[in-house]
Amino acid sequence: MTKRDPDENGWLSSSQAWLDRMPETGDFAREFILDAPMTGRVAASGAKTMLDIGCGDGRFCRMMKAHGLQTFGLDPIAPFIARARARDPDGDYRVGFAEALPFGDATVDLTVFYLSLIDIDDMPTACREAARVVKPGGRVLIANLTSFFTSNGTTGWITGKDGRPYHPLGRYLEERADWVEWDGLRVRNWHRPLSAYMTALLDARLTLTHFDEPMPTGGPADRRARYRRTPFTMIMEWRKSL
Numbered sequence: 387m388t389k390r391d392p393d394e395n396g397w398l399s400s401s402q403a404w405l406d407r408m409p410e411t412g413d414f415a416r417e418f419i420l421d422a423p424m425t426g427r428v429a430a431s432g433a434k435t436m437l438d439i440g441c442g443d444g445r446f447c448r449m450m451k452a453h454g455l456q457t458f459g460l461d462p463i464a465p466f467i468a469r470a471r472a473r474d475p476d477g478d479y480r481v482g483f484a485e486a487l488p489f490g491d492a493t494v495d496l497t498v499f500y501l502s503l504i505d506i507d508d509m510p511t512a513c514r515e516a517a518r519v520v521k522p523g524g525r526v527l528i529a530n531l532t533s534f535f536t537s538n539g540t541t542g543w544i545t546g547k548d549g550r551p552y553h554p555l556g557r558y559l560e561e562r563a564d565w566v567e568w569d570g571l572r573v574r575n576w577h578r579p580l581s582a583y584m585t586a587l588l589d590a591r592l593t594l595t596h597f598d599e600p601m602p603t604g605g606p607a608d609r610r611a612r613y614r615r616t617p618f619t620m621i622m623e624w625r626k627s628l
């Protein structure tokens with residue numbers, strides 16, 4: 387494999403801004419929408435070992451370690467892995483890409499993409515890799531941005547004539563990478579229609595066992611109301627056959 391530029395999608399240049407803005411409790415989407423159902427799925431799966439692919443600073447690994455799992459975290463961005471190791475010195479965190487996981491076949495009970503599939507360039511290969519390293523009967527658990535939302539990542543929120551915030555749709559069926567900016571970050575995110583994810587996961591010979599569009603459970607009232615009108619995350623769980 388040719389050597390990849392670690393900053394090809396902006397994550398290296400944006401890493402300090404990410405580390406500065408992300409509290410240990412997570413941002414709104416993590417703390418009030420995704421953490422509880424993701425934790426619930428991990429617990430229900432009975433997994434003892436978990437690989438978090440695109441783990442960032444390792445927050446979800448630390449959370450699941452606290453629930454008794456043996457965790458592995460992988461991310462291409464060295465400053466994220468350095469932060470993960472600093473916060474969890476006896477944890478197992480590795481620099482690497484989702485498209486070539488440095489793990490053997492059938493070595494973990496669960497692989498997780500926590501808001502990372504939209505960042506991964508070769509998503510079908512990443513899904514095959516996630517399925518490869520999972521044991522038969524194990525799970526691939528995914529939290530992702532919805533395709534409705536990513537279809538117009540560049541315009542972002544706009545204020546309608548009624549004064550309410552709207553998030554417009556755009557070019558939904560066109561798969562493409564867009565540069566998006568927020569809070570001092572500038573990264574390249576993929577927009578893919580939902581069918582692209584479904585096709586890749588089915589081609590990886592996985593079976594869908596759970597699908598959820600979770601509601602916010604807390605946080606500021608205006609953020610909750612806006613999220614209920616325009617939800618932007620979903621959870622999928624896929625199973626590898628025995």
Ligand SMILES: C[S@@+](CC[C@H](N)C(=O)[O-])C[C@H]1O[C@@H](n2cnc3c(N)ncnc32)[C@H](O)[C@@H]1O
Nearest residue numbers: 397440441442462463483484500501502505506
């Ligand atoms: C939005 S962040 C999410 C980080 C973490 N999962 C969390 O929830 O805090 C997306 C992550 O995907 C990682 N990423 C981007 N391309 C990747 C690839 N090819 N393989 C693995 N991870 C990748 C980025 O470095 C970044 O840490």
